[in-house]
Amino acid sequence: MDYGGNSGSDRVALEKMRRPYLEKHQVLNSSKLESQSPFELWKAWFDQASQVISEMGSPNEPNQMALATATRDGRPSLRYLLLKGHDETGFYFYTNYNSRKGKELADNPRATVCMYWPEVHRMVTIEGDVAKVDSQRSDAYFKSRPLDSQIGAAISSQSSVIASRQELESARRSLSERVTAEGAECIDRPEQWGGYRLRPDRFEFWQGQRDRLHDRLQFRRQADGAGWTYERLAP
Numbered sequence: 001m002d003y004g005g006n007s008g009s010d011r012v013a014l015e016k017m018r019r020p021y022l023e024k025h026q027v028l029n030s031s032k033l034e035s036q037s038p039f040e041l042w043k044a045w046f047d048q049a050s051q052v053i054s055e056m057g058s059p060n061e062p063n064q065m066a067l068a069t070a071t072r073d074g075r076p077s078l079r080y081l082l083l084k085g086h087d088e089t090g091f092y093f094y095t096n097y098n099s100r101k102g103k104e105l106a107d108n109p110r111a112t113v114c115m116y117w118p119e120v121h122r123m124v125t126i127e128g129d130v131a132k133v134d135s136q137r138s139d140a141y142f143k144s145r146p147l148d149s150q151i152g153a154a155i156s157s158q159s160s161v162i163a164s165r166q167e168l169e170s171a172r173r174s175l176s177e178r179v180t181a182e183g184a185e186c187i188d189r190p191e192q193w194g195g196y197r198l199r200p201d202r203f204e205f206w207q208g209q210r211d212r213l214h215d216r217l218q219f220r221r222q223a224d225g226a227g228w229t230y231e232r233l234a235p
Contacts, residue, residue: 077100
């Protein structure tokens with residue numbers, strides 16, 4: 001029987017792929033957590049992963065995350081982007097409001113982000129409501145971007161069908177020449193581009209274990225919004 005069109009040797013190799021994670025004596029218990037606050041625990045894990053990634057010279061970016069959205073009738077979509085801010089209320093990212101994810105968030109303002117750091121065998125999944133940030137915050141972040149990135153955001157109708165790569169290059173060249181002629185160091189933020197904040201109501205912290213009995217720790221926001229319920233999940 002052929003699985004997905006692979007040859008027999010390829011199939012065996014794929015089935016045997018297995019990386020060792022942590023040993024049994026390194027099980028993650030509540031007593032070993034840096035904090036009982038999911039926001040503070042996420043920050044501790046993020047900082048540790050960032051340090052290891054830097055020391056290893058890994059090509060991965062510690063703030064890369066997969067963002068899952070869905071249409072109103074539940075059809076999901078997924079893509080990678082970069083986390084661009086966080087505070088005690090949520091996590092921030094920026095995109096084109098007319099992109100597929102922007103349209104889905106307009107119809108169904110719930111999302112999940114997943115940050116996986118293979119260098120430390122850890123993953124954090126965060127679920128919650130999503131809303132646009134105010135224009136002042138979007139303006140401030142947009143101005144902090146390199147000029148080339150600003151121009152790219154301005155000329156791209158993200159997720160729409162285009163005739164060719166040349167269409168993008170021509171639009172970029174035209175805007176770049178105009179900006180250069182004006183001597184501008186930045187451009188105005190396009191109205192269709194800006195930020196979102198994901199306000200979490202659930203965190204899951206995953207720590208890989210060698211025997212595949214992985215540690216999964218869940219934090220759920222309490223109904224009154226005043227605190228969090230902490231639970232361990234089966235792997």
